[in-house]
Amino acid sequence: MLFLMSELLDSEIKFLPGVGPKRAELLGEEADIRTFRDLIYYFPYKYIDKTRFYKVSELDTDMQYIQLRGKIRRFSTEGGGRGSRLTADYYDDTGMVRLVWFKGHKWVLNAYKIEKEYIIYGKPTLFSGAFNIVHPEVEEVEKRESRVASALEAQYSTTEKMKDHFLQSKAVAKLIATAFTLPGLRFAETLPDSITRQMKLMSIQDALLRIHFPDSNTDIENARFRLKFEELFYIQLNLLRYKGSRTKNTRGFLFSVVGERLNSFYANNLPFALTEAQKRVIREIRSDLGSGHQMNRLLQGDVGSGKTMVALMSMLIGADNGFQSCIMAPTEVLAIQHYNSVSRFVEGIDAEVALLTGSTKRRERARIEQGLLDGTITILIGTHALIEENVRYKNLGLVIIDEQHRFGVAQRAKLWQKSDCPPHVLVMTATPIPRTLAMTLYGDLDVSVIDEMPPGRKPVKTMSFTDAEREKVFGFMRRQIEDGRQIYVVYPLIRESESLDYKDLEDGLESMARAFPPPQYCISVVHGRMTSKDKEISMNLFRRGQAQIMVATTVIEVGVDIPNASVMVIESAERFGLSQLHQLRGRVGRGADQSYCILMTSHKRSAEASERINTMIATNDGFEIAEADLRMRGPGDLEGTQQSGMAFDLKIADLGRDGQILNLARSRAEEILGDDPELARPVNQVLRATLRKLFGKKCSWSEIS
Ligand code: ADP
Ligand code: MG
Secondary structure, three states, X not given: OOOOOHHHHOXXXXXXXXXXXXXXXXXXXXXXXXXHHHHHOOOOOEEEEOOOOOOHHHOOOOOOOEEEEEEEEEEEEEOOHHHOEEEEEEEEOOEEEEEEEOOOHHHHHHHOOOOOEEEEEEOEEEEOOEEEEEOOEEEEHHHHHHOOOOOEEEEOOOOHHHHHOOOOHHHHHHHHHHHHHOOOOOOOOOOOHXXXXXXXXXXXXHHHHXXXXXXXXXXXXXXXXXXXXXXXXXXXXXXXXXXXXXXXXXXXXXXXXXXXXXXHHHHHHOOOOOOHHXXXXXXXXXXXXXXXXXXXXXXXXXXXXXXXXXXXHHHHHHHHOOOXXXXXXXXXXXXXXXXXXXXXXXOOOOOOEEEEOOOOOHHHHHHHHHHHHXXXXXXXXXXXXXXXXXXXXXXXXXXXXXXXXXOOHHHHHHHXXXXXXXXXXXXXXXXXXXXXXXXXXXXXXXXXXXXXXXXXXXXXXXXEEEHHHHHXXXXXXXHHHHOOOEEEEEOOOOHHHHHHHHHHHHHHHHHHHHHOOOOOOOEEEEOOOOOHHHHHHHHHHHHOOOOOEEXXXXXXXXXXXXXXXXEEEEOOHHHOOHHHHHHHHOOOOOOOOOOXXXXXXXXXXXXXXXXXXXXXXXXXXXXXXXXXXXXXXXXXXXXXXXXXXXXXXXXXXXXXOOHHHHHHHHHHHHHHHHHOOOOOOHHHHHHHHHHHHHHOOOOOHHHHO
């Protein structure tokens, strides 16, 4: 940001009075506080009203943190060695509580005096008939009165290690207070007058002071609003400015005609009528491809909504205009499946399709590389092998990234650099993304949504069972198999303990084999440790209906499409995230039969796991599920967002809660760029300067989406 005294704010934290090299190291490592600015932008996560004092006689067991005012009468040490504890009898005029320390005894005995008046702060617990407060905060009454702190005391998150070195929340607050007393600590306004006036925003100076030292709840609200708005506003301004300049400046390949290939596909090969939503999206894409500008479009659609068909038809338009296209899939299984279905779809049409993955043999690979260079291959399907250095194209015109959240930004960047004039880019999401997140992650992309399912789908029925009810589930599975249906059984795979996971899978497989013995039943198995050839054999066994049950780890999560499979059993469902559960459930319900999703859970499960399971039972709507996921976990933890390179780190705004502020921020940014696209006017210089400061020369992260 733009500061008058920017040298001061950029100073290393060790130069702040009260810090020094040791604490500086700790602050840097544990809290990422390296400069004065980092410290000021280390915002509290909550506030506690310190004007309220309780009496000992008022205490009860469900109280959270409270404060008392009284005196210590007596210290005593109980137990010996490492388990010893120091206690103090602390009285006010209504009774006694016991203060307890498990460590730092010497320090405590030195610091606190008998019969002196202290304010203590902590959480009371009942222990052998008396109230105890473990490791209380203790403060001299006189000190409290002279402290900068206001009645509402900000609480900062600190790690165990920080606490061990007396850098508790209170100590952090003290450092921040010290910083604010430094002469010359001034923050120049970072938003133009027009916005602060229109939005009735606090000045940046006040907001930063009040977020740490509020006088009232209104102060907190106003300070938070100002800081959240600013944070979201600059992200939007950056995205929109980038989008605007790209549309203006980048040429794109012109796909001007619809030709023989698409027409003949449409007339002869299309196996079903397109949904209205598919037609609309294809029109949107066609208009981009024919505009002469580069397309950058995000295609959102729920699992099973038919995104692949849209991709295929876009590639045929490319082929009709003499361009090559590629689809990049997140897993080999999925790439192979795309390859098979695309090959089938384009039978009899003049378009050569090739498959390139990590396990493509050297000779085949050489042949493909040649075909890509001389242009005989028009459609290339693969995994990230597609973006390796030596893969070169004659004229790559369209890149489709399927289920993109599996690909990191860096991988996408490589793809981007494949040709001088950038190819058109279509990003297809695996599952819907909440609007706020889409607006922030892909705010510079145009968005198409397939909001309609192919006709004749019955919503999947979802149920949950505990391990104790397994026999019942097996019975249900047998009846389904008798009716000619096929069943997936999926086990979680958690990278941290591969060996454990395979044990789960193997144990599960064993009990499955006992319940469904050959020759009556055939079970196929797919997991990540198999060679791709074995995987393919197993998949085919199931695809052709020779196996009734497929036992798998999450390799089948994305995209696998076998319409006759109508039951999805998910083992240890509590270990999966919501979007993963939704993805898995999307594997069934693709044919005309009623489909089922059975969530197996252990008897004990966390409240959060229960909420996930209940959400799954309550709704089939991927957009709703994505919103629930965002609310429950926040964007940082959403599946895929980390890999997808959420290159910004929101310090105060929360995409799960601050959707309205985001909308305001986006509208203001649009208005400003509408008036002054280059931010050239004098009144907008502060915006330019702040953008540069925040995002620097670095391109916007979405430049490479
Ligand atoms: P996703 O959007 O999850 O990638 P797919 O593209 O795999 O979904 O499509 C799911 C299934 O629906 C496929 O079997 C596909 O052939 C079929 N499908 C796609 N569009 C239609 C349509 N308009 N009518 C009927 N079936 C369709
Ligand atoms: Mg798909």
